[in-house]
Structure formats: structure tokens, C-alpha cells
Amino acid sequence: MAWPKAGTVSVVNGSAIVTGTATGFFGSAQAGWGFVGPDGRVYEVLAVSSGTVLTITPAYQGATAAGQIYALFPTMSLAHDVVASVQALTGTFQAVADGPGQGKFSTDVVKLGDEDTGLGWPSSNEVALKAGGNWQLRLKEGAASGAAVQSSATDATADKLLLTNAFGWGDKGAPVPNDNIDDIATSGSYFLTSAVLGNSTLPAGEAFSSGSCLLQFQYNADNAAQILIAHSSGKMFTRIKDGGAWHDWISLIPKRGSGPTGEWVRFADGTQICTKAITADSGADSVWDFPAAFSTTTNLTVHITARSSANAIIGGARAPSVLAVSWNAHDTAGGRTATPCSLRAEGRWY
Numbered sequence: 001m002a003w004p005k006a007g008t009v010s011v012v013n014g015s016a017i018v019t020g021t022a023t024g025f026f027g028s029a030q031a032g033w034g035f036v037g038p039d040g041r042v043y044e045v046l047a048v049s050s051g052t053v054l055t056i057t058p059a060y061q062g063a064t065a066a067g068q069i070y071a072l073f074p075t076m077s078l079a080h081d082v083v084a085s086v087q088a089l090t091g092t093f094q095a096v097a098d099g100p101g102q103g104k105f106s107t108d109v110v111k112l113g114d115e116d117t118g119l120g121w122p123s124s125n126e127v128a129l130k131a132g133g134n135w136q137l138r139l140k141e142g143a144a145s146g147a148a149v150q151s152s153a154t155d156a157t158a159d160k161l162l163l164t165n166a167f168g169w170g171d172k173g174a175p176v177p178n179d180n181i182d183d184i185a186t187s188g189s190y191f192l193t194s195a196v197l198g199n200s201t202l203p204a205g206e207a208f209s210s211g212s213c214l215l216q217f218q219y220n221a222d223n224a225a226q227i228l229i230a231h232s233s234g235k236m237f238t239r240i241k242d243g244g245a246w247h248d249w250i251s252l253i254p255k256r257g258s259g260p261t262g263e264w265v266r267f268a269d270g271t272q273i274c275t276k277a278i279t280a281d282s283g284a285d286s287v288w289d290f291p292a293a294f295s296t297t298t299n300l301t302v303h304i305t306a307r308s309s310a311n312a313i314i315g316g317a318r319a320p321s322v323l324a325v326s327w328n329a330h331d332t333a334g335g336r337t338a339t340p341c342s343l344r345a346e347g348r349w350y
Contacts, residue, residue: 010066026051038068203249264292272349280329282338300347307340
């Protein structure tokens with residue numbers, strides 16, 4: 001390449017500054033080049049400050065002069081500097097080439113400007129995602145853990161990844177909080193232990209054993225529904241929670257019973273039927289005490305039929321209470337008759 005020598009320079013004896021006029025130092029000369037001064041001596045260029053200012057070494061030794069010719073020429077120093085820089089870079093970059101350059105990392109990979117968030121390896125054969133300095137999701141041996149995963153089968157924290165046994169699904173039933181089914185606040189499948197049976201409100205008069213199961217359907221904190229299955233009998237019961245209070249249990253299988261005053265059956269929809277075989281009194285009204293009380297007299301009906309085909313009867317019942325009814329039987333001539341009768345009362349038990 002041609003030596004740069006456009007324009008003229010001004011020099012001062014004893015000064016390291018060379019000032020140019022119509023020169024183009026910047027971009028055409030570099031530190032390490034040679035400068036041939038007006039005095040014919042060769043100086044080293046230390047710095048190129050602008051298109052018109054150079055710094056040389058040693059300081060200018062000739063006489064002070066202005067508007068003088070000059071010349072700049074390249075040396076091998078730049079090539080040596082490049083080689084040295086490349087060698088230093090190669091030594092520094094070798095670890096990068098052997099590690100990240102081959103997809104291998106010895107430390108966590110983090111986000112620039114958010115260095116507590118990234119990808120890491122907490123232990124051997126484990127990979128994990130970190131955010132806010134905490135391991136949010138850890139994967140090892142086909143299983144997930146971390147802050148983004150349920151801490152237990154009954155952890156109801158919003159938006160967490162569910163465990164296989166979350167709320168009793170996919171494995172055995174979940175444990176009952178506080179060993180009391182009245183305290184369950186999340187939908188799920190639950191198993192009842194002896195402790196749960198001892199602390200919970202269960203259907204009265206029914207037998208339950210460990211292994212009984214319960215399903216809960218949660219609407220909100222104050223409204224829910226439960227289905228209870230007795231392990232010993234297979235009977236099913238249901239109840240609802242309304243306004244924060246649990247209602248009584250209702251059997252999904254008709255419940256039957258009997259006593260001295262007859263038999264009764266209760267259905268899940270609230271229907272109750274009481275029956276009794278009894279002989280009418282020929283002199284006065286008879287009183288039938290229901291074997292099970294009704295909850296209301298609204299739509300409570302009593303039916304009376306003869307148990308013998310010898311004579312037709314007309315059965316009559318007075319307005320019943322929830323506990324009993326007065327009734328009588330008359331023959332076709334209008335007289336009271338002591339005829340065996342079947343009585344049936346139908347109404348509601350809740």
C-alpha cells in the first residue's frame with residue numbers, strides 16, 4: 001500500500017504532538033506505525049487522536065516548523081498484536097469450546113439481567129428450572145418435584161402441578177384433614193381410618209369400618225356435597241353443605257325398620273311409607289302410632305283396606321299428626337266393624 005502523506009504537518013521541537021493540515025490520520029494510520037518527520041528522522045506513532053493529530057515517540061527532535069511534508073508507513077507491529085490477541089483469545093476460549101461449545105455446562109445457565117432464573121442440574125441425573133432463586137420444577141428418574149408441584153396429595157395451592165395421588169385420584173384415597181370429614185374443603189376421594197370414624201359426623205344407626213370411602217364435590221368454601229360408601233355393608237349415603245353447615249345424611253338405598261306399631265321404609269327422595277296390620281275397634285276409633293315419625297303432615301295420607309274378603313268395609317281416618325292417626329272401619333250398612341285391616345301411611349321423613 002502507498003504510504004499516507006496527504007497534506008502538511010506542523011511540529012514543535014521537544015513535543016510529541018504532530019498537528020496536520022488537510023491530513024487524514026484517522027483511518028489511514030494506526031498505533032505502531034512509523035512517522036517520517038520533516039527532519040528526516042523516523043518516529044513511532046503512539047496514538048492517532050483524530051484526522052489531524054498524532055502522538056509520536058520520542059518527542060520531535062528537529063527544529064520547530066510548519067507546513068512541512070511527512071510520511072506514514074505501516075510496520076509488522078499490528079500483525080504481531082493481532083497474533084498475540086488471537087493467541088490470548090484461543091487460550092481463553094478453549095474452555096468455552098470444550099464446554100458450552102459442545103453443549104456442556106459446568107454451572108447453571110441463567111438469564112442475563114435476571115440471574116436467579118434459569119436452567120440447572122441440582123444433582124446427578126437431574127435437570128431443573130429455577131426462578132427467583134428457587135427450584136420450581138425438578139425432574140429426576142421420571143418424577144417431578146419442586147415449588148411448582150404439590151407438596152402433598154391434599155395441597156390445594158392454586159396452579160400447582162398435581163401428584164399422581166392428588167386428592168385421592170390415581171391411587172388410594174387421600175387422607176382426611178384433621179381426621180374429620182366435616183373439615184374437608186377440597187374435591188377428591190378420601191379413605192376413612194378408625195380415627196376418622198371416631199371424629200366425624202356419620203349416618204346415625206349405621207355401621208362403618210376402616211376402608212369406608214368418601215367422595216367430596218366442592219363448590220366453594222360454604223357449599224359442597226359428599227357421597228359416603230360403607231365398607232362393611234356397601235350402603236351409600238349423601239349429604240350437602242349449604243351456607244357453611246352440613247345437612248343430615250340421606251341413604252341412597254331405601255332404609256327399612258320395624259317395631260311393635262308396624263314397619264317403615266324411607267327413600268332418598270324423602271318419601272316415607274309406614275304399614276301395619278291391625279283389627280279395627282267396633283266400638284270407638286282406633287289409634288295407630290306410626291312406627292317412624294313423619295316430618296310434616298302436608299300431603300300425609302292414610303289408606304285403610306280390609307284384610308278379609310268376607311265383607312267389604314269403608315275405612316275412615318281423621319287428620320293425622322306426624323306421630324299417629326285415629327281411624328275406624330264401617331261395614332256397608334254403616335256400622336262399625338271389628339275387621340282385620342291393613343293400614344298404610346305415606347308422607348315425608350325430611
